[in-house]
Amino acid sequence: MVSEYSDYAIETVSLTKIFPDWWGRAKVIAVNDLGITVNHNEIYGLLGPNGSGKTTTLKMLLNLLHPTKGRAFLLGGHSKDPKISSQVGYLPEDSYLYKYLSACETLDFYRRIFGLPAKVRKSRIEALLEMVGLTGMGNRPVGTYSKGMARRIGLAQALIND
Numbered sequence: 001m002v003s004e005y006s007d008y009a010i011e012t013v014s015l016t017k018i019f020p021d022w023w024g025r026a027k028v029i030a031v032n033d034l035g036i037t038v039n040h041n042e043i044y045g046l047l048g049p050n051g052s053g054k055t056t057t058l059k060m061l062l063n064l065l066h067p068t069k070g071r072a073f074l075l076g077g078h079s080k081d082p083k084i085s086s087q088v089g090y091l092p093e094d095s096y097l098y099k100y101l102s103a104c105e106t107l108d109f110y111r112r113i114f115g116l117p118a119k120v121r122k123s124r125i126e127a128l129l130e131m132v133g134l135t136g137m138g139n140r141p142v143g144t145y146s147k148g149m150a151r152r153i154g155l156a157q158a159l160i161n162d
Helices: 054-061 103-113 118-131 147-159
Strands: 010-020 026-038 069-074
Touching (some): 103 118, 118 147
Antiparallel strands (some): 010 026
């Protein structure tokens, strides 16, 4: 029996993802038998050419894709555990923002998704806007932001759950 606990910040055990073709036959092996360990407070980078499985690996770690075989652990627990995934912030390459919401409304929306108490709302949002350099821009619709400003709100969104 394989443990549902890990001593590492990130651990993968024989993590594999095979995308089937239209008929369900194995078509593309995106990740093959990946085994990595990342200690707490360690910086780790996934490097490789396009199509080498970096994004697929991250999506399996975040439980956005299910592995064909193997296991993924985050922060000491199984990556499928909602208690674990609620502690992770993720900034995808292209984050989707509702263009008619202001930055404050956007961050409050994600605060609610993570179940953060309303009493931390104002201070957390103000701190994040300051952290990403958008103090004073919180009431402006994100659809009017430049691409760089939108990336900053995406970063704040990834950090909202602390």
